[in-house]
Amino acid sequence: MEHDEQAVQLLQRSSAREHTKPCQTSLPRTHCQDCSLATLCLPNSSDFDDGGAAIEIVKRSRPLKRGEYLYRQGDQFNCVFAVCSGALKTFGLSDDGEELITGFHLPSELVGLSGMGSNIYPVSALALEETQVCRIPLKQLDEQPLELPYLRRRLMRCMSRELRDNQQMRLLLSKKNADERIAAFLIDLSARFRSRDLPANQFRLPMLRNEIGSYLGLAVETVSRVFTRFQQMRLIAAEGKEVHILAPLELSTLAGWHLDDSPI
Amino acid sequence: MEHDEQAVQLLQRSSAREHTKPCQTSLPRTHCQDCSLATLCLPNSSDFDDGGAAIEIVKRSRPLKRGEYLYRQGDQFNCVFAVCSGALKTFGLSDDGEELITGFHLPSELVGLSGMGSNIYPVSALALEETQVCRIPLKQLDEQPLELPYLRRRLMRCMSRELRDNQQMRLLLSKKNADERIAAFLIDLSARFRSRDLPANQFRLPMLRNEIGSYLGLAVETVSRVFTRFQQMRLIAAEGKEVHILAPLELSTLAGWHLDDSPI
DNA sequence: CGCGCTCTTGAAACTCTTCAACCTCGGTGG
DNA sequence: CCACCGAGGTTGAAGAGTTTCAAGAGCGCG
Numbered sequence: 001m002e003h004d005e006q007a008v009q010l011l012q013r014s015s016a017r018e019h020t021k022p023c024q025t026s027l028p029r030t031h032c033q034d035c036s037l038a039t040l041c042l043p044n045s046s047d048f049d050d051g052g053a054a055i056e057i058v059k060r061s062r063p064l065k066r067g068e069y070l071y072r073q074g075d076q077f078n079c080v081f082a083v084c085s086g087a088l089k090t091f092g093l094s095d096d097g098e099e100l101i102t103g104f105h106l107p108s109e110l111v112g113l114s115g116m117g118s119n120i121y122p123v124s125a126l127a128l129e130e131t132q133v134c135r136i137p138l139k140q141l142d143e144q145p146l147e148l149p150y151l152r153r154r155l156m157r158c159m160s161r162e163l164r165d166n167q168q169m170r171l172l173l174s175k176k177n178a179d180e181r182i183a184a185f186l187i188d189l190s191a192r193f194r195s196r197d198l199p200a201n202q203f204r205l206p207m208l209r210n211e212i213g214s215y216l217g218l219a220v221e222t223v224s225r226v227f228t229r230f231q232q233m234r235l236i237a238a239e240g241k242e243v244h245i246l247a248p249l250e251l252s253t254l255a256g257w258h259l260d261d262s263p264i
Numbered sequence: 265m266e267h268d269e270q271a272v273q274l275l276q277r278s279s280a281r282e283h284t285k286p287c288q289t290s291l292p293r294t295h296c297q298d299c300s301l302a303t304l305c306l307p308n309s310s311d312f313d314d315g316g317a318a319i320e321i322v323k324r325s326r327p328l329k330r331g332e333y334l335y336r337q338g339d340q341f342n343c344v345f346a347v348c349s350g351a352l353k354t355f356g357l358s359d360d361g362e363e364l365i366t367g368f369h370l371p372s373e374l375v376g377l378s379g380m381g382s383n384i385y386p387v388s389a390l391a392l393e394e395t396q397v398c399r400i401p402l403k404q405l406d407e408q409p410l411e412l413p414y415l416r417r418r419l420m421r422c423m424s425r426e427l428r429d430n431q432q433m434r435l436l437l438s439k440k441n442a443d444e445r446i447a448a449f450l451i452d453l454s455a456r457f458r459s460r461d462l463p464a465n466q467f468r469l470p471m472l473r474n475e476i477g478s479y480l481g482l483a484v485e486t487v488s489r490v491f492t493r494f495q496q497m498r499l500i501a502a503e504g505k506e507v508h509i510l511a512p513l514e515l516s517t518l519a520g521w522h523l524d525d526s527p528i
Numbered sequence: 529c530g531c532g533c534t535c536t537t538g539a540a541a542c543t544c545t546t547c548a549a550c551c552t553c554g555g556t557g558g
Numbered sequence: 559c560c561a562c563c564g565a566g567g568t569t570g571a572a573g574a575g576t577t578t579c580a581a582g583a584g585c586g587c588g
Contacts, residue, residue, distance in 0.1 A: 227536095
């Protein structure tokens, strides 16, 4: 597992007209405009009053292998990342060295926002599978005020969104039992797949059972038991990481989302 | 309990030279410069490159009485608030109508950030005691990009801070037992009092036991039992809401903060 | 092929919640 | 002035849910 600076080695991005020779890693030159996630990663493209400036500073990194770090807890904060493909987890370490997962990040989602206000990343980010990200270099927003109103707003909105998600997770962790937590977790994942126009009721979990447990504040064994119980109840069909949601409505009811389901 | 719009009735702020006649509510005219919390609420005043513009838009509201709402869950997002005096709690409602507390807000701290990216406040904010706030009208940061770099940065930093605090709370809720939660809660409060140059080891809790429980994901009875146990262990002395921390170090150890204690 | 990791399952142990009772205190009204 | 009342707080005992410990099955990979 390499460290951030090596791991995220940036490509030289070719400008629109300029034709550069292929670099060693032979990665595709990319533009946000070409990206299949553009509408998700940069929503409201009508809002593009930066004249393309925002896009110019976003660069795609070389792919991360499974188990590779995007950044580590304590690293100097450089930039925020948008996931292009694959999946990441962010986590910190507890006193006894146990890994405590704070989030999973799928394509079209941003990673690293929590480091924004300070000099360092407060958690580590690691690839759960072959993963590609786009790097949004911000240095310190403090020292170098962004002159890109569009991107700034987008970041603001994402942070606010993450704040609300976090609060909802806190409610989940304080008040919900194991069944409700797993149900909510599956429904949440389902919605995130749907937002990418992927099958919402049939997907592959990018994380292990024990990672689900760490995220939801449950022991692995409990996660496993709940999965088994859900299958007996015909709510889901699961085979390893492959999951079919058989009864989405019942599952949603079980999850019992209440505060604000609507992401606005 | 009144609604936001009535509750937060703004004063006309007098300009520096202009002498206006007292208004009916006879509240003191205030400036950020005069505020005892200025260095906390607006840290790094050397950084004041807005030429005072940021300060101009901040207005102090009339005091809220205990039990009065600052805003309600679902209200349209108008502004962020800085607490001047008193204390607030923010909370949502669960399916069964139970109140779920997401945070306590003491003087010098901001309230309402989680509504920033959307049109509405995702939680309610209510005064735990006589409370005064300063209103920072932002409308929608989206539509009306702030031209106040200093204030914008301050908000950014606060959101990021809140993100990290939230993640730490999630760790607390997933992994810590009742003793550890209460210890962490007291240590956190202690630090927040200290940052205002108030006694860090002797303070009055602005919230009820059941509110502590709601915040920490514990039953009231559990909170009460832990308080009793801590007193038997001579970690604290508590009489109602009045708390003395007798053994700050032991309490910190018990709390076992690990991820990032340093607020940067 | 076997080793290790993941996942599953069972039984015991433990923590926290729930239910119920009681206490204290401050406010209110007789 | 005192009794009453309700809210907040404390304490005990029973019960539920989850963790922990232990063992075994499945599976991929060197």
